Amino acid sequence: MAVRKIIQYPDPFLRTRCRDVSPSDPVLESVIRDLRDTLLSSPGVGLSAPQIGYPLRVILIDLSRAEGKMPILLINPIILAMDGPRVIREGCLSIPQYTANVERMEWVRVRGIDERGRDLELTATGLEAIAIQHEVDHLNGVLFIDRVSSLKRDLFRRKGYKGPMPALKK
Ligand code: NI
Numbered sequence: 024m025a026v027r028k029i030i031q032y033p034d035p036f037l038r039t040r041c042r043d044v045s046p047s048d049p050v051l052e053s054v055i056r057d058l059r060d061t062l063l064s065s066p067g068v069g070l071s072a073p074q075i076g077y078p079l080r081v082i083l084i085d086l087s088r089a090e091g092k093m094p095i096l097l098i099n100p101i102i103l104a105m106d107g108p109r110v111i112r113e114g115c116l117s118i119p120q121y122t123a124n125v126e127r128m129e130w131v132r133v134r135g136i137d138e139r140g141r142d143l144e145l146t147a148t149g150l151e152a153i154a155i156q157h158e159v160d161h162l163n164g165v166l167f168i169d170r171v172s173s174l175k176r177d178l179f180r181r182k183g184y185k186g187p188m189p190a191l192k193k
Contacts, residue, residue, distance in 0.1 A: 025057045026064045027075035032118040032189060036073065038164040043099045044079040046140035051081070055096060055138055058083040067116045069154040071161035074117050082158035086151055095151070097135035097143065100159055105131040111153060113167050114181060120188050124177040125170045127153045169193050 030036050044051060054077050062070040062085055072081040085094040107129025114122045131152045134144040147155055157167060168191050171177045180188060 025053070025060050027057050027061045029061065029065065029070075029074050029116045030076060032115075032166065032168075033192070034117075036076070036078075037117055037161070037166060039073050039078045040164050041071075041073050041078045041080045041162045044081060046098055046136050050077070050079070051098070051138070054079060054081050055083075058096070059094075065116055067114075068150065069158045070116065071158045073161055073164075080162045082155070082162065084151060084154045084158060086154070090150065092151065095145070095147075095155075096138050097133065097155075098138070100133050100135035100155070100162075102156070102159055103132045103134055103144075105152070105156070112179075113153070113157065115157070115167050118166065118168065118189075118191075120181055120184050120186070121168070121191070122179050122181050123167060123171045125167050126172070127156050127170075131155050133159075 054072050057075055058070050061075055062083055068086050068089055069084045072079045080099045083096050086092040105128035109129055110124050110126050112122050113125045130148045132146045133155055137143045
């Protein structure tokens, strides 16, 4: 069990552009285990390797609690296509103080490698598609606040969050 501390905004590590990782790289075992353990102990539906300190292109989406779906682990994910713009309220485990209205796409087609090193291609819709877009953004150092059109109008204090609010800069 290795629950990692989730790196918090404005830590510059969140702006890292992550690198591809070979499916045979021995570090993957710890990355995947830590992603699973950390996400399981967090109130979120997705987590990326850079949020727990690995500058590598690995994401985990877990909607099993929210929608009863099987978790998706993707190494080196590439979004092949996406469509269906919609505005949704979104948050991030690295910026827990805020939620925001963000424009995302309703469906995505994504390709990557699974944890056994096999090619994996899938189509996702709804919350699953949005979580994939959010986590792939993390691999490029992009945060959801970067996709908010107006920090003044579209940003909100998370309901029930008490404590200091960091100033946000895109
Ligand atoms: Ni996030």
